[in-house]
Amino acid sequence: MKKILIASLLLCSSAGLSGCWDRTEINDVAFVIGSCVDKEKNLYRSTLQIALPGNLGGSGSEGGGGGTAGNKSYYLESKTGVTLRNSNMEVQAGNSRKLSFAHRRTLLLGEEFARENVAPMLDQFARIPQNRLSSLVAVTEGPAYKIMDASAPMEQFPSEMIRELMNQFTKRPVNLKLFANDLLSEGIDVSLPYISLQEAVPEGLKDDKKNIQITGLALFKGDRMVGVLKGQEVRMINLAMNQATSPDMLVSGPDGKGYVTIKFTENVAALKPIIRGDQITMRISILAKGAVIENNTDYSLGAKKNMSLLEQNASKEMIKQIHSGLRLLQEKYHSDTLGFGRAIQQKNPRAWERFKGRWDEIYPTVKVVIDTNLHIENIGAVVDKPFGRRDKEIKHD
């Protein structure tokens, strides 16, 4: 009995010796909630957005937190280094707490950096287990650290705001894992949301602020950014990529006057390659269901005729926009954002073997046929005629 007691006592005390070495109290950790990568000459600039728990408003925490950042709930720390890891270590050297990258929400790539090879910097993400591969990746207009310090009045941190924006922007936001995956797969080029600062209020207002906004799609070719797609086309290309959450579209009225806005709440897009010899035709079929969310034309949508006319116009508009977007992708940027190559590889692997080597040349020549199947199921209001208009002004057919 005595022996057992002594043995168990020894065992218990060994528990105290073995553990604890990696114990870090939560107030010894600096949580990096977002980070930016920029290129400055030959150096990488890494900017980290670090949460200041003392300013997050926990009770009893009045005494904590750094005084440098005023009342912001985060502060930025930026250092340059030969490699990304190197510059992060520099940041660590100037921080009293241990940096933890486990809660990084977003990773922003400066445009200048993105236009060079991004792949080499990916290594560190796989090597430090802390680095959550679910951080969302985006490209910024100009230096990324400027975006990181923009005001995000709705959220606690700008990086959180960017994350929410990206979640709204696509069905499946590109995180680090997907990003690396797409970089490595054949027949598809990566595209990332393109973020820039926009005026929140008309210029000249006393409190003029800049807001973070997704304004386009950064197109990559291999691991280099080659250009940005902007405007209406972004939504439609997104739709064709089967990534649009619920895009809206302006359609001109039956007589060309006024606009009807349609929001496609449900949409599916599929690619189907048709290969005849060296001629590839890509069939993009889009099935979308939507609702009218605004009608400022003179027409009543109650009439079936008007409705089908609207659907036809919407189809035309959609096809036009996708085509114009694709023209840019195919001819200007040579970026296979939609993954035509991958579609061929999946549907017809043997043909892909033939095209693989010359895909860069073939891609711009791929013919695209767009098949739309749009249903406007809902006119979005109880009344079929435009609200607030006299009946005699309304055209029923």
Added chain:
Amino acid sequence: MGKSRLGSGRSAGALPSGIPLGLPSPPWEKLSVQKSLDQNIQTLKSIFKDCSDMIYRKIEIAPDIQAYLVYVEGIVFSPELESHMLEPMVEAYVRMMSAVPVERVEPSELEPLENTRVSLSQVMTADQWIDVVEGILNSSVAVFVDGLSEVHLFNIKGGIRRPVQEPETESVIRGPREGFTETLRINTALLRFKIKTPNLKMYSMVLGTDTKTDVVISYMEGLADPKVIEDLKKRLKDIKIDGVLESGYIEELIEDDPYSPFPQMMYTERPDSVAAQLLEGRCAVFVDGTPFVLIVPVTFFQLMQATEDYYERFFFTNFIRWIRYIFLFIALFLPALYIAGTTYHQDMLPTTLVLSIAAAREAIPFPALVEAMMMEISFEALREAGIRLPKTVGQAVSILGALVIGQAAVQAGIVSAPMVIIVSMTGIASFTIPHFNLAITVRLLRFPLMLLAGVLGLFGIILGITWILVHVTQLTSLGVPYMSGVSPYHGSDQKDIFVRAPWWKMGKRPSWLSKENREREKPDINGKPNSNKVW
């Protein structure tokens, strides 16, 4: 020896020697009662020296025949003593004296007392001092008659006992309101009121050399496993102790693994609970002097069930049962998980959660483990203080505790608000466990788990869980595996472990208890509710 027992109040059990353990045997141990009354009373007075509660009542029961009634005041039922002993004795004496001529008889010719003078049912005679002393201490009135070496012992148990009241520790919303009392026979009667079959056996024995506590093992013949009954009897007979004041003494003395933190017996104050357990094939141990009846063998899952589970409709019961299991987990692991999460695995928590915990912990001077230990221990102290204090003061304690530990500690920045939430959650969670002895086990196991979490993080918690599971699966209660139903697994038992099937589905008794007669509902009712309704 010529010892005769008539209508003894108890069935034959192992009668202990009557000598306090650790004391030399008294000189009267082997002596027998003499014929001379004076000599007997003298002996008695020397045995009960300095016992002021002894009453020696001298009475003449027949012309020139003196007698003594000897009893302990308070433990005999005095109205009965007066109306059934003293009164008839006096009447008989008066009758004999008023006869002409006065009837004179020799003491040896006197008709037996229980036939002519005393109208009481429980009587025995003794001629050894040891039996006489034991009888007197066991609420009997001893009648010494001059010239007779035989002593009559009339058992009239009485005195002031608590009546049947609502059990305080196991209150229910729906269910019987009666609870056991401190009197053994009231308790067995309460059970007998519920189960009216001769198969309900009450095997009795006396434990404790000084307290001579009556103990009754109750079981259903044919349902309870004979091996378990035999084992239980043997374990009880092996007990050598001076006193048994509560069933807890017995529990600790006979349990399978005395070093296990888990309770291997269940106790209850409720006759309906005992009846239900006996009908499933378990045994109950009644101990005189306590309302708590032991029930063996017991399984872990049984301790997670309340009596009311079977009275309320099964939808609700299932819901509540699941709540209990969830909160069992919370009560055991929540503080440990919090410690592990905040000191080792910040990356595993959701970002917003980790940030708000970080914000709350920003100015806290202690590591999470120390903070948690402090709070949990003070909460346990608070609870202990609340139990021991009189009810009127208890409220003050809870206000003080809530304000000081809760509010002030957080505002002063000594303890973080999430910690207070964790501690109160675990506190509430441990109250959801229906049986107190399992609840204290959980409260106790929380501390080693917290230490493990503080030292080794989640790995430590997993180690702790593994240890608990290994321990619990090898534990037995009177030879029955503690995890019966799950390990070893038995299909039909699943109807009353994690779920509670409706009564019309629970056609069989638990497999680990009754091996032979498992059926408790007829198949034509079983599985078909309302099969013979009129409409």
